[in-house]
Amino acid sequence: MTSLPAITTVAYLVASILFILALKGLSSPATARKGNLLGIIGMFIAVGITLVQPEVQAYGRIALFAAIGGIVGGIVAKKVPMTAMPETVGLFNSFVGLAAALVSLGAFHKGGHTGTIGSIEIFLGVVIGMVTWTGSVIAFLKLNGRVSGAPITWPGRHALNMLMGIAALALGAWFVVTHEAMPLYLTVVVAGLFGILWIIAIGGADMPVVISILNSYSGWASVATGFIIGNDLLIITGSLVGASGFILSIIMGRGMNRSISSVLMGGFGEGDLEAGDAANIQAQAAARGVNIGDVEVAAELMRGSREIIIIPGYGLAVAQAQHPVRELTERLEAEGVRVRFAIHPVAGRMPGHMNVLLAEANIPYDQVLEMDSINSDFPETDVTLVLGANDIVNTDALDLPSSPIYGMPILDAYKSRTVMVVKRSLNPGFSGIDNPLFYRENTMMVFGDAREIVDAMVKELKGAAVA
Amino acid sequence: MEEFLSHLTVFVLACFVGWQVIWKVTPALHTPLMSVSNAISGIILVGAMIAGGEALLDLPGKLGMVAIAFAAINVVGGFWVTQRMLGMFRKR
Numbered sequence: 001m002t003s004l005p006a007i008t009t010v011a012y013l014v015a016s017i018l019f020i021l022a023l024k025g026l027s028s029p030a031t032a033r034k035g036n037l038l039g040i041i042g043m044f045i046a047v048g049i050t051l052v053q054p055e056v057q058a059y060g061r062i063a064l065f066a067a068i069g070g071i072v073g074g075i076v077a078k079k080v081p082m083t084a085m086p087e088t089v090g091l092f093n094s095f096v097g098l099a100a101a102l103v104s105l106g107a108f109h110k111g112g113h114t115g116t117i118g119s120i121e122i123f124l125g126v127v128i129g130m131v132t133w134t135g136s137v138i139a140f141l142k143l144n145g146r147v148s149g150a151p152i153t154w155p156g157r158h159a160l161n162m163l164m165g166i167a168a169l170a171l172g173a174w175f176v177v178t179h180e181a182m183p184l185y186l187t188v189v190v191a192g193l194f195g196i197l198w199i200i201a202i203g204g205a206d207m208p209v210v211i212s213i214l215n216s217y218s219g220w221a222s223v224a225t226g227f228i229i230g231n232d233l234l235i236i237t238g239s240l241v242g243a244s245g246f247i248l249s250i251i252m253g254r255g256m257n258r259s260i261s262s263v264l265m266g267g268f269g270e271g272d273l274e275a276g277d278a279a280n281i282q283a284q285a286a287a288r289g290v291n292i293g294d295v296e297v298a299a300e301l302m303r304g305s306r307e308i309i310i311i312p313g314y315g316l317a318v319a320q321a322q323h324p325v326r327e328l329t330e331r332l333e334a335e336g337v338r339v340r341f342a343i344h345p346v347a348g349r350m351p352g353h354m355n356v357l358l359a360e361a362n363i364p365y366d367q368v369l370e371m372d373s374i375n376s377d378f379p380e381t382d383v384t385l386v387l388g389a390n391d392i393v394n395t396d397a398l399d400l401p402s403s404p405i406y407g408m409p410i411l412d413a414y415k416s417r418t419v420m421v422v423k424r425s426l427n428p429g430f431s432g433i434d435n436p437l438f439y440r441e442n443t444m445m446v447f448g449d450a451r452e453i454v455d456a457m458v459k460e461l462k463g464a465a466v467a
Numbered sequence: 468m469e470e471f472l473s474h475l476t477v478f479v480l481a482c483f484v485g486w487q488v489i490w491k492v493t494p495a496l497h498t499p500l501m502s503v504s505n506a507i508s509g510i511i512l513v514g515a516m517i518a519g520g521e522a523l524l525d526l527p528g529k530l531g532m533v534a535i536a537f538a539a540i541n542v543v544g545g546f547w548v549t550q551r552m553l554g555m556f557r558k559r
Binding site: 016019020022023024026027028029030032033036037039040042043046047050051053055056057058061062065066067068069070071072073074076077078080082085088089092093095096098099100102103105106107109110117211212215218219221222223225226227228229230231232233234235236237238239240241242243244245247248251343345350351352353355356359360362364365366367368370 | 468470471474477478481482484485486488489490491492493494495496497498499500501502503504505506507508509510511512513514515516517518519520521522524525526527528530531532533534535536537538539540541542543544545546547548549550551552553554555556557558559
């Protein structure tokens with residue numbers, strides 16, 4: 001709160017620059033690891049210089065609690081499977097929110113922050129911190145399936161949210177005028193409740209936007225605490241994170257052709273409807289004029305192809321099919337087929353989800369292409385294999401103006417000579433929308449679990465290679 | 468007020484820097500971007516140390532200690548999982 005000695009200011013500046021370089025490194029996979037190391041160095045510098053500040057005295061306690069957190073973080077980082085990255089990021093977002101709320105409350109109890117600006121800062125720190133915390137906890141629970149992915153809505157929801165917003169503003173005014181604990185702790189309750197009710201109403205398919213927004217909020221929460229304790233390093237770092245999450249939510253919103261505000265209003269999507277017994281699925285599909293293919297036919301067709309594009313979706317992550325897919329790719333390449341992957345910006349449950357899964361399965365990143373760079377290649381593609389994806393290849397987005405996803409950019413799978421869709425049933429995906437791609441003449445549906453089907457395809461190709 | 472304005476200046480400039488840098492991140496690395504941003508938001512550790520690190524263990528001190536533990540999860544967990552993830556990205 002007083003002006004810092006020059007050495008501290010310089011150290012904080014260096015740390016800020018190292019964090020910026022860490023983010024800059026992510027412009028290419030080749031420089032990303034080095035960037036991450038620079039970030040780690042920046043964190044060491046920042047924590048090191050803070051330890052020699054006069055107000056930091058309780059070394060024993062600080063070391064103990066930092067060690068507890070560090071060990072927990074290390075265990076999480078070492079053990080978490082890549083399929084669980086979305087909920088892990090959700091959990092990490094929540095911790096920043098909680099820490100920000102605690103630091104803001106601590107600063108309030110320490111006193112000396114009674115001016116109007118100081119009070120507003122504390123109020124904002126508490127509000128953003130609490131919403132980030134409870135909202136992220138719900139997002140975490142939804143992403144790992146402990147709370148239903150379907151939007152949970154109720155009548156009068158928007159009115160209630162509005163009421164909570166008004167209540168928060170009133171509490172803020174009360175707090176700024178009186179500097180009492182009562183309105184501040186009521187704010188804790190209202191903001192925390194709001195975070196829960198807000199995120200619980202948003203459907204699973206909208207999670208890429210939600211997790212990006214909460215990531216952004218965690219940054220703004222750090223900014224607020226930076227203002228409270230008068231620390232530029234927190235302000236700079238928080239702004240970087242806030243901008244990052246904000247930009248990701250813009251990119252995700254564009255990928256779905258939805259405004260961010262419509263996503264945040266919630267209530268979109270029907271939840272996971274995929275289920276049903278095999279006989280029923282086949283009968284239903286046949287009745288609707290769907291071409292049903294079996295694994296042998298599919299494998300034979302792929303073997304005779306020259307160009308194959310694989311489109312992975314959330315179903316790939318759920319079925320843990322990334323490793324069999326790598327095997328399939330290698331088999332096909334051994335037969336002289338060129339195999340590439342097409343990634344839609346909102347495939348999966350978080351930005352970049354599919355890229356990480358494919359990387360985990362050892363699929364080289366130069367074989368994995370973004371929508372814009374591969375979409376023009378579909379007409380020259382023999383087989384497009386759609387694995388656990390639905391909305392991102394739904395042609396209604398192109399030609400049915402009444403469809404809720406009309407206008408969303410899609411991967412042009414339908415333009416390839418043959419489309420193979422591996423899916424558990426004909427039921428619509430998370431958005432609850434039917435997909436005309438499934439009924440096209442050049443489409444072949446292969447019903448089953450993505451992992452089992454791909455495994456069977458690999459076996460079939462192996463058999464053919466031996467014979 | 469003067470102090471507030473100087474922090475506000477830093478804030479606005481940092482937002483511009485963030486805006487410029489993040490748009491250059493390749494979409495393939497958006498998940499590591501999120502996990503590394505989790506790690507660097509662990510910088511709130513510094514705030515928790517300053518706000519709750521005095522010798523006397525009063526209420527702000529206790530709140531600060533809990534905040535330190537959670538921030539440390541993010542710092543260690545975030546950087547580590549990012550490094551692990553980035554190690555998986557390889558060229559043909």
